Amino acid sequence: MRREGSPFTGLGAVFLKEYADHLGSARMRVLEWLVVLSGIGVVAVAIITLRETVTRDQFLFLNLFLYQREDSAVPSLLSLLSILIPLVAIGLGFDAVNSEFNRRTMSRILAQPIYRDALLLGKFLAGLCTLGTGLTALWLLVVGTGLLTMGVPPSGEEVARSLAFLLVAIAFAGVWLAIAMLFSVIFRSAATSALCALGLWLFLTLVWPILVPVLVPMVATPDPLAARFGLLSDSQVEWYLGLSRVSPASLFADASLAVLQPDPNMTRIPTLGMLGQLQGMVRGAALPLNQSLLLAWPQITALIAAVIVVFAITYVIFQRQEVRA
Amino acid sequence: MAEIVIEARGLRKDYGANAAVAGIDLDIHRGEIFGLLGPNGAGKTTTILMVLGLTESTGGTVSVLGHDPVRDPLAVKRRVGYLPDAVGFYDNLTARENLRYTLRLAGIARAEAERRIEEAMARVRLTEVIDKRVGTYSRGMRQRLGIAEIIAKRAEIAILDEPTSGLDPQATFELLDMIRDLKADGVAVLLSSHLLDRVQSICDRVALFSRGHIALQGTVKELGQQVLGAGHAAHVEADGADIEAKLRTLPGVQRLEREGRGWRITADRDVMADVAQAVVGGGGRLQRLAAAEPSLEKIYARYFEEHQDAA
CATH class of the missing domain: 3.40.50.300 (P-loop containing nucleotide triphosphate hydrolases)
Structure with missing residues (x-):
């Protein structure tokens, strides 16, 4: 049976209300301060060290995002963000839908002339825009601090690359927001939903990287010749890559590194995931921007696809839910 | 309608x-x-x-x-x-x-x-x-x-x-x-x-x-009519001699029960006017006369008493 009327009726109203709620909420303020303070701290450390050890680097500015001293416990801004973004996204999304049931507003809102589509999509877009706003503010803060303290203006390419990184970060945030909203649809209790989302996040960031090397020999065919040299067989490498890419964090790390590092071989070892994509590259040569983007493209599309798939699952479950609470 | x-x-x-x-x-x-x-x-x-x-x-x-x-x-x-x-x-x-x-x-x-x-x-x-x-x-x-x-x-x-x-x-x-x-x-x-x-x-x-x-x-x-079986019900309070007998003999009255300080009349037609006339005409003092609405609670209870299997 076809229903009549646009599924987007009321989308704007839901979006604006949720966006305003997010921006005004105490929760968001806490998360913002967390991100800004730790971001500034990390960047300050990077700047202080970078000023001492100024080398002729074509892409000095991008080091703000990547810089990490080998002997220091202070992480780079990139690795800090890969921890903080999921946290903030889960914080915004874990009670998106179930709180409407718990406040008993759901049936009243759905009795207004809107489809459930608008409610879910409006909430998701509002969360994504909130994250986007926060990340853009952080990005501006980092670039501004860099301008003020380093006295070197970024080149056009550096700005373009860091903007691309911003987009990757927003896509990564979208994945976790969608996951958090999925749990908020499945579980009526906000605490259960938050716990499950955080549990999944911890599993994928902490346990999964440990688990992958254990799993690979079980599923992949070993190559006796390669094993004699302590190397992985082709099939093992493929499984290794495939399994590690299940975690959005590894996709995010790969894509960001590809975008932020024009010369992937120079400053740091690329992750194993990138090795295959880097085959045939001339060592020591910086990649032009479009090639870097091409390099990161599979990871970026995978992140966006993950957002869409998780959102679609959420949508189907939400549509089938009974309204009465 | x-x-x-x-x-x-x-x-x-x-x-x-x-x-x-x-x-x-x-x-x-x-x-x-x-x-x-x-x-x-x-x-x-x-x-x-x-x-x-x-x-x-x-x-x-x-x-x-x-x-x-x-x-x-x-x-x-x-x-x-x-x-x-x-x-x-x-x-x-x-x-x-x-x-x-x-x-x-x-x-x-x-x-x-x-x-x-x-x-x-x-x-x-x-x-x-x-x-x-x-x-x-x-x-x-x-x-x-x-x-x-x-x-x-x-x-x-x-x-x-x-x-x-x-x-x-x-x-x-x-x-x-x-x-x-x-x-x-x-x-x-x-x-x-x-x-x-x-x-x-x-x-x-x-x-x-x-x-x-x-x-x-x-x-x-x-x-009320369906369940309690009464067409019209009224509550009447009056002083006077032989009121009860007079009311009982009114045409249309099916049942007369004591209720509070007066009586409850159940009839197959609207007998309010007749009741008033009977009381006043007989030299009595009519103190209260009201149509008794059947209470939903009574209807409900009676209905489910009769339809035990349904409830």
Whole structure:
């Protein structure tokens, strides 16, 4: 049976209300301060060290995002963000839908002339825009601090690359927001939903990287010749890559590194995931921007696809839910 | 008879093997207050949700203002206001902001919405607290805010699920008053309740639900006749000699029982005038004469006594 009327009726109203709620909420303020303070701290450390050890680097500015001293416990801004973004996204999304049931507003809102589509999509877009706003503010803060303290203006390419990184970060945030909203649809209790989302996040960031090397020999065919040299067989490498890419964090790390590092071989070892994509590259040569983007493209599309798939699952479950609470 | 605004035919909803609503027929007219009465779990809320298109029926048809709530839910919801059982609002927002959000969802232009909010809040006497956060509202105030939402939306049908549950008598009285006001505006009101005596006073017609079926439907008076078997009932109090005998011999009187300080007369026709004449003509003093409305509670209890197997 076809229903009549646009599924987007009321989308704007839901979006604006949720966006305003997010921006005004105490929760968001806490998360913002967390991100800004730790971001500034990390960047300050990077700047202080970078000023001492100024080398002729074509892409000095991008080091703000990547810089990490080998002997220091202070992480780079990139690795800090890969921890903080999921946290903030889960914080915004874990009670998106179930709180409407718990406040008993759901049936009243759905009795207004809107489809459930608008409610879910409006909430998701509002969360994504909130994250986007926060990340853009952080990005501006980092670039501004860099301008003020380093006295070197970024080149056009550096700005373009860091903007691309911003987009990757927003896509990564979208994945976790969608996951958090999925749990908020499945579980009526906000605490259960938050716990499950955080549990999944911890599993994928902490346990999964440990688990992958254990799993690979079980599923992949070993190559006796390669094993004699302590190397992985082709099939093992493929499984290794495939399994590690299940975690959005590894996709995010790969894509960001590809975008932020024009010369992937120079400053740091690329992750194993990138090795295959880097085959045939001339060592020591910086990649032009479009090639870097091409390099990161599979990871970026995978992140966006993950957002869409998780959102679609959420949508189907939400549509089938009974309204009465 | 006024235009039919809600029409259900053979409407049913099955949850697995259980039938929450097992094929009901309903006609609700413009400008009447219709009560869905029955114990909890009898299918009242499910019926309401199907009328609103918030739950899909598993059989039968329902038409609201000429629209199918499943196929064209937006058209239905645009013209129907709903006050759910234990209604919730966004506690961190003020009443004005809450209504502003719902009206924006309903697609009403900003300036018009502001005007309607003021007006509706005045109607439910919440003007003083319009800019207070709803978190500070009492339960009765929330229910009134829900009514204000329906008024502001200019709904043609108001569906109220257990509007008086959990309210103190004063708040109940005020709320029932506001429901009567809705009716005066020409709004069709469909309300559900398990508190029979409270709604009896305001309902034009009622349907008694039992296990997903409508056991009885009609005006309270009709139900009384059907179940209690009495055509007309009156309560009379009078002083004088031999009143009881005189009343008993009046034509049409079927039964005469002592009730309080007077008698309860059951007759097959309206005997009020005859009673008055008989008392006064016999030299007695008529102190009280009133038509005794059959109480819904009595009807309900009697019905289920007689249909033990159904309840």
